Amino acid sequence: MSIRHSLLSLLAEGDRHGYQLRQEFEARTGGTWPVNIGQVYTTLGRLCRDGLAEEVGKQDDGSVTYRITPAGKAEVDTWWSRPVPRAAPDRDETSIKVALALSSPGVDVLAVLETEREEILRALQAYTRAKTRIPDHPTGGELARLLVLDQQIFTAEAQARWLDHCEQRLAATTQGSAR
Structure with missing residues (x-):
């Protein structure tokens, strides 16, 4: 930012x-x-x-x-x-944590994924509750807050989908190496 x-x-x-x-x-x-x-x-x-x-x-x-x-x-x-540059994406701590968990001995990657998923779902619920406190026809700061909450919800939903994808990829990789 x-x-x-x-x-x-x-x-x-x-x-x-x-x-x-x-x-x-x-x-x-x-x-x-x-x-x-x-x-x-x-x-x-x-x-x-x-x-x-x-x-x-x-x-x-x-x-x-x-x-x-x-x-x-x-x-x-x-x-x-000018648009916000996308060449160097923001550092996402969740992505870094998952990547490091994969290569760190003794770390239960599935537990890490589940912990992160629980936090994302908690955040999604909080964002959704916050949206209910905004009037149906927001103006000014209320509209700004609504748009920011929408962005946060979309981002959290995308992270939840990514965590699901990580779990599926991990399962497929584990199955492939067990053969």
Whole structure:
């Protein structure tokens, strides 16, 4: 997830301080991905260092207000116009865990698969329950939350299917080597 581009997109709408950026990010993503305030300020520091944002004032409470620069606006416009790269897929801990379990002595791979499946099913139930709390005609943050929940459900369903596939492949491989 690009916190960098997310913060730039929010700054493109107007000057904000870090806490406002954090609140707005969480509201716009339906509260699904909480972001650490330290990460917000670290990212803002890098944006300033890279000439994409600048400090424009300090409040009495010490909070700093930031503004997007023309270079930052150009970068966020480019981000909107390009697809998210798929060449280097995200590291999926479940996939890594299963792959390592296959080659680790003494690990019950089927038990690992079952443990992961149980967690995925628990998550699916939680996502589905969360969807029931969203109105039938959502707007704004509710719509964002609904779309993010839909994505999480689709991803969890795909992972559950993949775990089933792993189990079938493992069974077929075991049967083939027993002959």
